[in-house]
Amino acid sequence: MRPARSVLFLPASNPRAIDKVRSLPCDVAILDLEDAVAPEAKSDARAAAVEAVRAGGFAPRLGVRINGLDTPWGEADLAALAASGVQLIVAPKVDDAAAVRSLAGRVPAGAALWAMIETPGALLDLPAIARAASATPLEALMLGVNDLAVGLGTGAAPDREPLKPWLAAAVAAARAHGLLAIDGVYNDFADADGLTAECAQARLFGFDGKSLIHPSQIEPANAAFSPSAEEVAQARALVAAFAAPEAAGKGAIRIDGRMVERLHLAAAERLLARLDPGR
Ligand SMILES: CC(C)(COP(=O)(O)OP(=O)(O)OC[C@H]1O[C@@H](n2cnc3c(N)ncnc32)[C@H](O)[C@@H]1OP(=O)(O)O)[C@@H](O)C(=O)NCCC(=O)NCCSC(=O)C[C@H](O)C(=O)O
Numbered sequence: 001m002r003p004a005r006s007v008l009f010l011p012a013s014n015p016r017a018i019d020k021v022r023s024l025p026c027d028v029a030i031l032d033l034e035d036a037v038a039p040e041a042k043s044d045a046r047a048a049a050v051e052a053v054r055a056g057g058f059a060p061r062l063g064v065r066i067n068g069l070d071t072p073w074g075e076a077d078l079a080a081l082a083a084s085g086v087q088l089i090v091a092p093k094v095d096d097a098a099a100v101r102s103l104a105g106r107v108p109a110g111a112a113l114w115a116m117i118e119t120p121g122a123l124l125d126l127p128a129i130a131r132a133a134s135a136t137p138l139e140a141l142m143l144g145v146n147d148l149a150v151g152l153g154t155g156a157a158p159d160r161e162p163l164k165p166w167l168a169a170a171v172a173a174a175r176a177h178g179l180l181a182i183d184g185v186y187n188d189f190a191d192a193d194g195l196t197a198e199c200a201q202a203r204l205f206g207f208d209g210k211s212l213i214h215p216s217q218i219e220p221a222n223a224a225f226s227p228s229a230e231e232v233a234q235a236r237a238l239v240a241a242f243a244a245p246e247a248a249g250k251g252a253i254r255i256d257g258r259m260v261e262r263l264h265l266a267a268a269e270r271l272l273a274r275l276d277p278g279r
């Protein structure tokens, strides 16, 4: 699975932002046709998204968030993108597993599908939505925390307290079916400390990355969802300890007073495999 530490949304109706994102260091860029685009700008935004996908030349992986198929624009979005070569479709407000299956038959051939979890119905159907990955190009569950706050009636709560059970449930559903789990946006993009704290919380819950709305949020997200120097050092020590002759034939060994097992070795090897060469 490609990294998705930083997933930057931008309105497909904003040509300056499209130009800018070509060289930004986010892992994924999502051209938005949905909520960031006013109804009267939908048609021009759709044309701009198709043109951008066709032109290519983006450093990040490029995706397009379409409008819902229950809106006046969703079908036209899919039709326009059909032959564009788009590699990633983000579907908003996926309410249940049936919606995933229905979308799967209609996304352009070869494109991956990311499902946005942002309605109370989707929260209640998380296991089935994630299970639909076995027969569809579903690749990620992505939280839409703004819509969730409205749908659940929570408002902006300190430390995202009311959302915590759903953060854990979304990650569990994604993990059970080999999907990426992407956390929602942090709206206050001038508050770097707040973003860093929320990224740390998301990492603690097990998310692979965070949805972003502004270029200034990319570096903090990339840092938060990359292994720290301490984690890398611990992983190297663990691999070395299991490679030592005295560990031969053992399933569990002692390092620094703690028990570690071969499942920890496998996790350490996975972490080291994700590192840039030379780190
Ligand atoms: C939030 C913004 C409207 C702020 O825009 P602006 O005031 O123009 O910001 P800046 O002046 O600081 O911009 C500086 C330069 O950076 C470019 N820029 C800004 N944002 C982006 C971006 N997201 N991607 C790429 N480039 C960007 C500006 O063009 C300036 O460039 P230049 O003039 O050349 O120097 C704006 O940041 C914005 O529109 N953000 C994205 C909003 C969006 O896409 N929202 C929809 C997705 S979020 C969501 O809905 C999640 C979910 O559905 C839920 O329910 O939670």
Ligand SMILES: [Mg+2]
Binding pocket: 035, 092, 118, 144, 145, 146, 147
């Ligand atoms: Mg939303």
